[in-house]
Amino acid sequence: MFQYVEQHYEDADFSYKDWKEAELTRCTFVRCRFIGATLAEVTTTACRFVECDFHGAFLNGSIHTESAFENCSLFEASLFVARFSNCKMTGSDFSKANMDGMTVQEGDWSYTNLKMARLAKQDLRGVRFVEADFTDSDLEKADLRRAVLSRAQLAGAKLKGADLRGAELDGIDFRPVDIRGTVIEAMQAVAFARSYGAKVL
Template sequence: MFFYANEVYENRDFGSMDAREGEWTNCEFTRCRFRGVEMNESLMEGCTFVDCDFTGAILNASHYKESAFTNCLFTSANLFVARFDNCKLVGSDFAGANMDGITITGGDWSYTNLRHADLRKQDLRKIRFKEADLSECNLEKADLREADLTHARLHKAHLQGTDLRGAKMDGVNFKDLNITGAKLDMQQAVAVARSYGAKVEG
């Protein structure tokens, strides 16, 4: 186990590092590579990652607090039971990542690629998913109350039983969605009706 604080790294390759159970606080990483690195049960608080590559990284049970990952790659990474508390993931790519059991509390996940992610039964309240790609995601029985889904791509997403009340859904194509059993507020219900050509009068 190790502890790093207030360090700045640029173009650093951490691929051969054993980072299990490590702690990083207020560190900055720019264009660093964590490809295949083992970071099980690591803790990162107040850290910033820009254009970093976590392809194939093993991040099981890792914990991220108040950290930012901008335009980072998590392709095929293992994030089993990882936790993100009030983090910024804007523009990051999670293609093929294992996100089973992940916990997301608050934060900004706008413009992320979360295609095919399994987020069923997750508490995703008030999280920003603006223009995120959530195509074919499993969001069954997830709690998305007051989340920002403005212009999010939800093509073939599973929303059965999902709680969408209060979520911002401007620009969402409701005709693409299976919302059987989903909980909608009145504004959303009107938007769904209009998407199918209904004339709704006040």
């Protein structure tokens, strides 16, 4: 195990490196490559990753607190039982990532690519997902209470049994979404009606 504190890296290549159980605090990585790297059980605190490539990286059991992953690629990365607490993930791509058992505690996941993500039964309360792409994702029985889903793409998403009470749903087209069994509040029904072209007076 090693510790990095307040380090700054740009265009560095850490591909296939073994950083298991490393502790990173207030570090910044800009356009760095972590392709295939072993980052299992890594702990990051107040770190910032900008346009970094985590293609195929192993982040199983990693813990991230108030860190930022901005416009990063996590294509085919393994995030099994990883934890993100109040992190900023804006613009990052999670295509084909393994997100089983992942924990998300609040934070900003706006503009992320979560197509076909398996997020069933996840506790996603209070998370910002503005304009996130959930196309064909599995959100069955997910807890999305108070989440901000403004203008999110939900075409083909599974929402059966999901709890949307208190969530912000403005600008969503619900026509291609199966909402049977979804829990909503009376006021939210207006957003559903408008997406079907109803004129609510």
